[in-house]
Amino acid sequence: xxxxxxxxxxxxxxxxxxxxxxxxxxxxxxxxxxxxxxxxxxxxxxxxxxxxxxxxxxxxxxxxxxxxxxxxxxxxxxxxxxxxxxxxxxxxxxxxxxxxxxxxxxxxxxxxxxxxxxxxxxxxxxxxxxxxxxxxxxxxxxxxxxxxxxxxxxxxxxxxxxxxxxxxxxxxxxxxxxxxxxxxxxxxxxxxxxxxxxxxxxxxxxxxxxxxxxxxxxxxxxxxxxxxxxxxxxxxxxxxxxxxxxxxxxxxxxxxxxxxxxxxxxxxxxxxxxxx
Amino acid sequence: xxxxxxxxxxxxxxxxxxxxxxxxxxxxxxxxxxxxxxxxxxxxxxxxxxxxxxxxxxxxxxxxxxxxxxxxxxxxxxxxxxxxxxxxxxxxxxxxxxxxxxxxxxxxxxxxxxxxxxxxxxxxxxxxxxxxxxxxxxxxxxxxxxxxxxxxxxxxxxxxxxxxxxxxxxxxxxxxxxxxxxxxxxxxxxxxxxxxxxxxxxxxxxxxxxxxxxxxxxxxxxxxxxxxxxxxxxxxxxxxxxxxxxxxxxxxxxxxxxxxxxxxxxxxxxxxxxxx
Numbered sequence: 001x002x003x004x005x006x007x008x009x010x011x012x013x014x015x016x017x018x019x020x021x022x023x024x025x026x027x028x029x030x031x032x033x034x035x036x037x038x039x040x041x042x043x044x045x046x047x048x049x050x051x052x053x054x055x056x057x058x059x060x061x062x063x064x065x066x067x068x069x070x071x072x073x074x075x076x077x078x079x080x081x082x083x084x085x086x087x088x089x090x091x092x093x094x095x096x097x098x099x100x101x102x103x104x105x106x107x108x109x110x111x112x113x114x115x116x117x118x119x120x121x122x123x124x125x126x127x128x129x130x131x132x133x134x135x136x137x138x139x140x141x142x143x144x145x146x147x148x149x150x151x152x153x154x155x156x157x158x159x160x161x162x163x164x165x166x167x168x169x170x171x172x173x174x175x176x177x178x179x180x181x182x183x184x185x186x187x188x189x190x191x192x193x194x195x196x197x198x199x200x201x202x203x204x205x206x207x208x209x210x211x212x213x214x215x216x217x218x219x220x221x222x223x224x225x226x227x228x229x230x231x232x233x234x235x236x237x238x239x240x241x242x243x244x245x246x247x248x249x250x251x252x253x254x255x256x257x258x259x260x261x262x263x264x265x266x267x268x269x270x271x272x273x274x275x276x
Numbered sequence: 277x278x279x280x281x282x283x284x285x286x287x288x289x290x291x292x293x294x295x296x297x298x299x300x301x302x303x304x305x306x307x308x309x310x311x312x313x314x315x316x317x318x319x320x321x322x323x324x325x326x327x328x329x330x331x332x333x334x335x336x337x338x339x340x341x342x343x344x345x346x347x348x349x350x351x352x353x354x355x356x357x358x359x360x361x362x363x364x365x366x367x368x369x370x371x372x373x374x375x376x377x378x379x380x381x382x383x384x385x386x387x388x389x390x391x392x393x394x395x396x397x398x399x400x401x402x403x404x405x406x407x408x409x410x411x412x413x414x415x416x417x418x419x420x421x422x423x424x425x426x427x428x429x430x431x432x433x434x435x436x437x438x439x440x441x442x443x444x445x446x447x448x449x450x451x452x453x454x455x456x457x458x459x460x461x462x463x464x465x466x467x468x469x470x471x472x473x474x475x476x477x478x479x480x481x482x483x484x485x486x487x488x489x490x491x492x493x494x495x496x497x498x499x500x501x502x503x504x505x506x507x508x509x510x511x512x513x514x515x516x517x518x519x520x521x522x523x524x525x526x527x528x529x530x531x532x533x534x535x536x537x538x539x540x541x542x543x544x545x546x547x548x549x550x551x552x
Contacts, residue, residue: 022417044362076302127403139304
């Protein structure tokens with residue numbers, strides 16, 4: 001199978017979309033914005049030997065690659081519109097399986113595969129860009145947390161790194177116009193909460209964390225790859241079902257955090273931490 | 277330097293943009309579409325050992341990575357709006373130089389760096405997504421070539437693979453409302469013209485090609501990485517300055533091509549050609 005044949009097969013697998021004037025098969029995809037929408041853009045890499053191995057199922061890797069970017073869209077309160085997939089790989093069966101997994105989640109979340117880039121290489125690598133949509137001015141950001149807000153997280157934290165990701169798109173939608181800030185937990189609660197605090201110029205106190213069965217508090221605080229949402233609500237606002245209040249935003253040196261009264265350092269995953 | 281510090285430095289280097297509500301530093305970038313515009317999306321990978329080596333200057337690789345995607349925007353008649361850069365690398369000096377080269381071209385072409393993803397890995401890899409803009413319905417596509425159209429190319433073909441790319445953005449803009457089809461020559465004239473013919477359901481006759489000094493006709497026909505534009509104009513339309521008429525669109529089995537009266541096979545670069 002050559003590139004043209006792979007692309008032809010993908011084209012047939014893709015969902016139609018009324019916004020996408022032109023999908024796979026030209027130099028660019030063409031998207032026609034809807035009235036009053038703002039567009040969200042995020043991109044995430046999955047690298048063999050860093051984020052996955054070939055011992056894992058290719059379909060799971062494809063699904064995860066899309067899920068990680070969709071989690072960013074969820075964290076901004078967006079609805080997914082389309083994705084572009086850049087893939088370096090060599091085995092066509094693997095590539096087919098990768099796309100099968102990716103397209104399964106794409107279909108479930110109405111994310112159109114609009115295009116991408118395919119290269120042949122022995123080291124596998126993918127990068128998934130997702131475009132999402134929010135009504136003008138309604139995106140959830142990191143910089144809106146205010147003193148007195150309660151801090152919540154969805155789900156339970158401290159997941160094993162290869163657990164299936166369920167992007168919290170519905171929760172993100174429900175938080176529009178309600179949450180003052182939101183972020184997805186991709187690098188660990190301590191590091192991601194620190195980012196919210198720095199962007200918002202506030203401090204935070206954490207009282208408790210919902211720990212996944214079989215995991216530990218330490219991992220729930222600092223482990224990455226949870227892909228749950230952390231968000232803040234003003235006092236008196238009713239939280240959506242199924243989320244846990246973990247603490248509150250307080251006055252203080254921006255970025256200062258405590259857990260059960262003791263200092264909490266941002267120690268989540270930073271690709272470049274060790275190279276300072 | 278850690279990821280946060282690299283991202284902070286990049287944020288300071290980035291151009292402001294009135295369309296970009298939010299740039300680097302949140303889960304997603306936010307773009308506010310202008311009235312009446314359609315958006316173009318393209319993504320291209322540059323892989324160590326496939327598209328570049330570390331013996332080359334990092335700044336040149338950064339510039340080239342952006343230039344290749346901008347060439348796709350040019351081929352659709354678009355104006356660049358912003359880019360997302362996914363980069364896997366390990367040496368922070370190299371990363372800084374890569375971005376310096378990329379941002380130099382970004383500034384010259386008013387392409388805002390809106391975000392991306394940075395991962396640490398020993399094998400270097402980048403993927404640059406560019407968003408461009410065209411007035412509604414004005415994008416140049418591959419599928420509009422008609423029997424009787426003349427075929428043109430910009431510049432001279434058969435370039436060495438590491439020659440600096442100058443994306444033909446101005447030419448692309450000038451072809452809006454004029455050209456019936458357009459494509460950028462990234463995989464070689466024979467393969468890219470074949471794509472236009474297949475998409476448009478036509479055949480083509482090539483009479484001549486403008487060969488770069490020191491190169492050969494064979495390379496000008498089949499070599500990749502020229503990043504010039506190939507486009508078709510209806511009979512009687514005046515071509516922009518500095519382009520060369522190379523042949524014409526004819527009736528025939530879609531995709532059939534000739535050069536100086538002899539059959540011309542699509543033999544340009546296809547990453548997956550050998551794996552059939």
